[in-house]
Amino acid sequence: MRKLPTSLLAAALLAGAPLLAQAESQYSTGAGSPLTASAKLDFQITIPKILFLRVGSGADYTSTATVNQIAFAVPAANVGNGAAVAATATSGDLGNGEVTAKVVGNNGNITLGATALGALSNGAAGDTISYSQIATASDTAALPAPVLTDGASTPLTIAPASGKVVNRSARWTYTYLNNNVVAPGVYGGVNANNSRVTYTASMP
DSSP states (O other): OOOOHHHHHHHHHHHOOSSSSSOOOOOOOOSSSEEEEEOOOOOOOOOOEEEEESSSSOOTTTTHHHOOOOOOOOGGGGTSSOOOOEEETOOSBBTTTTTEEEESSSSOOOOEEEEEESEEEOOOGEEEGGGEEEEEESOOOSSSSOOOSBBBBEEEEEESSTTOOOOEEEEEEEEEOSOOOOOSSSSOOSSSSOOOOEEEEEOO
């Protein structure tokens, strides 16, 4: 069998394997000064589209199944008198009804909303408290909190400061407005009696 010259064999291998990396090189010689040689590289970075939302416990850019509870205990002497009631000390990941909020995305405007299944109820007793009685305050206008309702809230739009990247953090604090005298009972709970609110971020 006749052997192919080395140069032909190398050319054949390159032609049959177009995905092989090829580096450039240059050899210089001579008596000139300075003597120079150059070589080039092409670079490529692929960035995926990402969207991250955190409300409460968890680590940034990590999924977690922890659901925090915001609980209120209204003193008997204050039922329905309009004096806002702070959440209990253990409420929220930061305590006292305060939670960590963070939204990150890299493809333009992000809409942020909240959805409840209905008004909070006390179960078989059949009484309710509207989510409109729970106020949410943000410590920064850069990441406001959706206004809670007995269904889907009006979505907020979080726009990038420039380009397409949104990276906002806030501390949200919840209070019970206590504007109405209501029947006794435990309203809501742990994923019971319409207690759960789902926050949703959306990005193109």
